[in-house]
Every structure is written in C-alpha cells, then in structure tokens.
Amino acid sequence: MxxxxxxxxxxxxxxxxxxxxxxxxxxxxxxxxxxxxxxxxxxxxxxxxxxxxxxxxxxxxxxxxxxxxxxxxxxxxxxxxxxxxxxxxxxxxxxxxxxxxxxxxxxxxxxxxxxxxxxxxxxxxxxxxxxxxxxxxxPLAGITTYRALFTRAALKAGEQILITGIGAGTALLALQYAIAAGASVYVTSGSEEKIEKAKALGAIDGFNYKEANWFLKAKERTGGFDVVLDSASGKGFGDLIETAKPGGRIVFFGGTNGPIGNIIPNKVYWRNLSILGTTMGTLQEFKDMLAFTAKHHIKxxxxxxxxxxxxxxxxxxxxxxxxxxxxxxxxxx
Structure with a gap:
C-alpha cells in the first residue's frame, strides 16, 4: 500500500x-x-x-x-x-x-x-x-476540546469563555461546542479576517493579540472570562491570566509558542484561578463527544x-x- x-x-x-x-x-x-x-x-x-x-x-x-x-x-x-x-x-x-x-x-x-x-x-x-x-x-480535535471544555473547565451555560488562536481546527470546534453549551464566546487571533469569520459563526467579539495590551481591552470590554481555552502557551500566557475573572479556569493543551512565562504568582493565588492542563481523553469522553456533536449537529x-x-x-x-x-x-x- x-x-x-x-x-x-x-x-x-x-x-x-x-x-x-x-x-x-x-x-x-x-x-x-x-x-x-x-x-x-x-x-x-x-x-x-x-x-x-x-x-x-x-x-x-x-x-x-x-x-x-x-x-x-x-x-x-x-x-x-x-x-x-x-x-x-x-x-x-x-x-x-x-x-x-x-x-x-x-x-x-x-x-x-x-x-x-x-x-x-x-x-x-x-x-x-x-x-x-x-x-x-x-476525532482528535473533538476529543481534545470536549475534555478541555467539559471535563477540565466544567464550562456551564451563561459563562463567558475566551478561545485563543481562532482558525485552528481545535479552536473552531471549541467555539461551536461552547456556543452549543450556552456559553458566550470570545476569541483571539492575529488576523482581523479570522476574527470576523469567527463572529459570523457565533462569537460575540474578538481581540487581535498583535495589538499592545489587547488583554486589557478584552477585560474592560467583557468584565473578564470564566474560562480561557489556549493551545499556544509561550510568553503571552501571563496575559491570559489578566483576562480571567476571580475563580476562573484557564485550560491549555498545546505549546505552539514554547514554554510558559510572564506569570506573576499572586495574580493567580489572590484570585483563586485554576490553571489546568489537558491532553486527549478517555474512551467514555470520546463517546460523549460523538453524542454531543450529533445532538447539536456540529460540523x-x-x-x-x-x-x-x-x-x-x-x-x-x-x-x-x-x-x-x-x-x-x-x-x-
């Protein structure tokens, strides 16, 4: 073959x-x-x-x-x-x-x-x-984002979520899953065109991470996020902490931009943030992902x-x- x-x-x-x-x-x-x-x-x-x-x-x-x-x-x-x-x-x-x-x-x-x-x-x-x-x-994007959103982040209807790097297959599937779960979805990208496409799919708004202090604008405009979903890591990870509400959950499953840096510890523990790693998922989570995808006709x-x-x-x-x-x-x- x-x-x-x-x-x-x-x-x-x-x-x-x-x-x-x-x-x-x-x-x-x-x-x-x-x-x-x-x-x-x-x-x-x-x-x-x-x-x-x-x-x-x-x-x-x-x-x-x-x-x-x-x-x-x-x-x-x-x-x-x-x-x-x-x-x-x-x-x-x-x-x-x-x-x-x-x-x-x-x-x-x-x-x-x-x-x-x-x-x-x-x-x-x-x-x-x-x-x-x-x-x-x-399969891979489905199981990765399903576990990240629902097992690790425990995303609930009515919560606000920020999904970074929109345009990637995982990020786009996460956007659709989060909307189906009743969450309010915001995105980031270095491309204004991708942000507009995400809004056409149901995202409320988006932020260009190439702009200086984009995270401050995001916090001011939204009041902060209950959940942040990231796959890039890198030095910009600390900026994501700035966008999280007290008690918020930051879930990540990739390291596209390299090692995490720029974290000020007291901004995590004073606000009781959770930083959660995740990779793939169990047999049952894959079955649950398929059922959720079919129920909501997500493509x-x-x-x-x-x-x-x-x-x-x-x-x-x-x-x-x-x-x-x-x-x-x-x-x-």
Missing amino acids: KATFLTDTNAPLIIKEVETPVPADNQVLIKLAYSSLNHRDVWIQKGQYAGPRAGLILGSDGLGTVVGTGRNVDQTWEGKTVIINPSHDWGENPAAFGEQFKILGNPEPGTFAEYIAVDVQYVHEKPTHLTDIEASAL PIIDKVYPTLSDAQQAFDYMHEGRQFGKIVLTNV
Whole structure:
C-alpha cells in the first residue's frame, strides 16, 4: 500500500510502498478515504514532539471503510464507514492517562496511508449528519476540546469563555461546542479576517493579540472570562491570566509558542484561578463527544482538501504558515 512516510527529522515527507497491515485479534482493517492534519504532525516532522521522530507513518485522524476483521471481531463491522478514536491505551484513571498511553500516528502507524489496522474498541460509525470529509476531521480535535471544555473547565451555560488562536481546527470546534453549551464566546487571533469569520459563526467579539495590551481591552470590554481555552502557551500566557475573572479556569493543551512565562504568582493565588492542563481523553469522553456533536449537529470547519497523499508535504507547509481557517484534509489515494 502507499503511505506518507517521515524518514527523518525535518526531512520532506515521501510516498513509500509498505506492507498492507493484516488485522490482528480484536482489530479491523480500514481502507482509508480521507485523513486530517493536526499541528502535532508538523511538530513531529520538525522534531519538536515527544516520541519517535523518524520512520513514521504520521496522521491521527481518518475515515474509511472496514474491509477486514481479525479474530473476536463482530463480522457486522464489514462494509461500515467509520472514524477512529486516536486516543489509545488511556488506562484506568479518568483523571490522567497512564504509562501505556499513545496517540495514533506516533508511535503507532497513522492514517496518512491507504489502509490501517486498529483495535475495534477505537472504531466508531461515522456520525450521520457529517460528510465523509467532515467526519475525517473530527476525532482528535473533538476529543481534545470536549475534555478541555467539559471535563477540565466544567464550562456551564451563561459563562463567558475566551478561545485563543481562532482558525485552528481545535479552536473552531471549541467555539461551536461552547456556543452549543450556552456559553458566550470570545476569541483571539492575529488576523482581523479570522476574527470576523469567527463572529459570523457565533462569537460575540474578538481581540487581535498583535495589538499592545489587547488583554486589557478584552477585560474592560467583557468584565473578564470564566474560562480561557489556549493551545499556544509561550510568553503571552501571563496575559491570559489578566483576562480571567476571580475563580476562573484557564485550560491549555498545546505549546505552539514554547514554554510558559510572564506569570506573576499572586495574580493567580489572590484570585483563586485554576490553571489546568489537558491532553486527549478517555474512551467514555470520546463517546460523549460523538453524542454531543450529533445532538447539536456540529460540523468541523474545513479549510482545504488536498487530492492525494502525495500532497502531504504541501499540506504540512500550509499548516505551518498558519493561514488556515479550519481543518486541512488529505484524500487517501
């Protein structure tokens, strides 16, 4: 089969012929139709992510048709259109993953290939309200933002939330989930165009983080936020603390801008703020995410679809430039 292969750190992706996997016990074989990029794929290529940095088939999100089953798998899976939960081997503690935890695409062979074999417990039928392309873009962003918003931040109807870096697939899905939950949503971006697009999707207002003291303007205009959702970290993280209401929760799941800095401790403890890390989610949270997505007919925003796996490096470059508004999808041919 054809697969998009990372041979070394910072090396261009190549198309490589590899053996088509054979489903083991409790696994299904999926012929993939579409797969979706996440920032972790780019960071892995650049050697800025934990785990193996070479010899990988990348990709955590995908949709396809079950074309084979291993032993102990119900034969009714054959022919079904499915998506894959990329959060594997979480462990017994719902509060945090265990030592065996891994995310599909590193170290396990990922979805940027024609076929993939996956344990059946991680396979779910495609949500009926989504197109195949939309469904391929849901899993990683869906589980990440669902756990961040509802398990970690405990977001409630009527609360105000600030979502940073609007335009990313996770941020856009978080915007839709928060609105569906009855929250008032505000966003940040370095692009006025992206802020206007977010407002068209239901955000009340947005703030350009390239402007000096943008966080003071946000606090003055809104009175502060009950929840702040961030995926960038970096030196600007301290500015997010300025926007939080007393008792507020700041949840983050990424480090695009590097190590967190610029935090004044007493601004956290005097105001009883909670700073919460989160990564992916449990099997039950993935099921709950699918149910919530279907109930509210939420659809991932798609920015661009590339026609073949051979376009993967072009898609990676486009994502790294940060111009996208929504998910970037590959066609797995």
